[in-house]
Amino acid sequence: MMEIAGEQIRSAAPAMGEDNGVSPAERRDRQERRTALMLISPGVLWMTLFMVLPMIMVVYVSFWTQTTFTVEPKLTTDSWVRFLTSSTYLASTWTTVRIWGIVLLSTLLIGYPVALFIGLMVRNQTLQTALLVICVIPFWTSFLIRVIAWRPMLGTEGAINMILMKLGIIDTPLTSLLFSEFAVLIGMTQIYCVFMVGPITFMLSRIEPSIIEAARDLGAGFGRIFFKIILPLSLPGVIVGAIFVSVMVLGEFATAASLSGRKVNLLGNIIVSQVGSLKWAFASVAGVILTVIIAVVITALLRVVNLRKEM
């Protein structure tokens, strides 16, 4: 019986396909590999042409020789030496990192309670979505308008000063509100907060209400439940939000340019002004340094949580 069945299968196989000796499992593996390759190739092509090659180019250009109006492909470390020995540029690197840190913290401190409310307190999904949309409403206007709108708010004769004067809290208008680092921090926090709220809300809304009830039933108070259950379970959201905010804040220049009155110079501002005066080699140095900082920050954040396991 077995013999006969084996015979039949062997005689049927060549008739079905030309590739002799290939098992169906192997054939399917090959098919799947072909499909995977087809799916991934547009992305790989795009990234190679518009990211990997330009980045190699930027590193290369940072070693070119810069004269007042031209840049020549003659290799030198002049631009690097100038950047690394100048207190102005090192200071602006430090400012970039400091502002990134403060904005990251403030978006987290403001964003987390909002996410806690939307993701955990509101259990109606329609209402959850509606509230998230409300958070995004400022994005219906352009980025620049959102930034510039802070001027009439924070200015010497702006809304905040007017209200404080009317209430009699201050006699003379506060001049440090606008065109200061404070203004840049306020502006950035407002713009990037929503990128923190979104991912955290998503993670919080996935927490089963019964898990929190179980923790209460076991005798834990609110603080314990928050730090031992809610926070760890929402940590992947915090990390994703932090990556969004970090990437955007570290590369920022517009908010600083329009709200700081040139008092705050971020690496982004340096790149813009150097490119403006055709100092390509020097702009490239700043660009490479900025890219390295962003890479370090993202790597560090990803170390905190294994996102692949959580998603």
Added chain:
Amino acid sequence: MLSLSSVTKRYGDVTALDRLSVNVPDDSYVSLLGASGSGKTTLLRVIAGFEEPDGGKVIYDGHRLDGVAPHRRGIGFVFQNFALFPHLSVADNVAFGLRYREEEPVTDPSELKARVADAIRLVGLEGLEARKVTAISGGQRQRVALARTLVTEPRFVLLDEPLGALDANLRERMCDELRAIRERLKVTFLHVTGSETEALLMGDVVAVLSAGSIAQVGPASSLFALPKSADVARHLNAYNVLSGRVVKGGFEGAGARFALPGKQAASDGAPIEVALRFDRISVRPAGATAADPAGEAAIRARFIASEFTGASVLSFFRLEDGTLIQVVAHLSGPAPQAFTKDELYELSFNPQDVIPFIERAA
């Protein structure tokens, strides 16, 4: 002893608990039987403190429980979906209550370790302490949930359909273990279930919850033998309920007429419901006027279908007025008859086996 008196809970227009009163004695296994939507889960949530009642009192050993925050009630809750902490290991899940509770947390690491180990041994999970709870089977999760609650030594444990998520084999084993664990710890288990077999098997005392209040409480065997109302009889899934009227001290309706056991105080014409156990009915072809044993009553019904369940056959018949009648034939007896679909049969039974419910219908 836990006692609830006149507890009412409403959600908008829906009354989930309607002036519910019940006493749950200490050191006992009480099962609470109710259909879905009968308010079972609401009742447990009110006792645990996740919901506050709109009216009535929850009293435990003389102290009011309603109004007390859930984490200060000292009542254990085992959730239907287990509600384990997904980011913690088995041992950390079990240790959670002892380690982080607000009142008298266990701070001594060696004591904590010993008590967690005890609880894990109690439910038979040795060797899995370091596993993530996402990496163990459903039955093992159920045990973690149980150990996590029991380790905090509550005197009163609420189990919300604890076996619902397990497959049949595992369910039977867990039933035995739950009873054994409870007897060892001398605590009270209030086990909520929608399955009448589970309720009767588990409970020293069975309470039937119907439409937001307790319809009957009693030992499993007496509750099964003598349901107090048609509603309870329906919940037990072992009784056919017929409705009709009282005529000359007997029952008339659904195409049948028979004398009722005992003396009926109801006047003629009063509506009445009667319950008749599935396994107290015998079937014979209609028209075959076999000698009627003295006092037997009979109803004519059409055969619909049979279900073979292993040890018995469950047959469905429909009366002329549309009422569905179920008949159980145990296969240990003589070989069961084969019925023909849509044929008329005569269902006969001893009227002494019928349980009348007049007071309810009146």
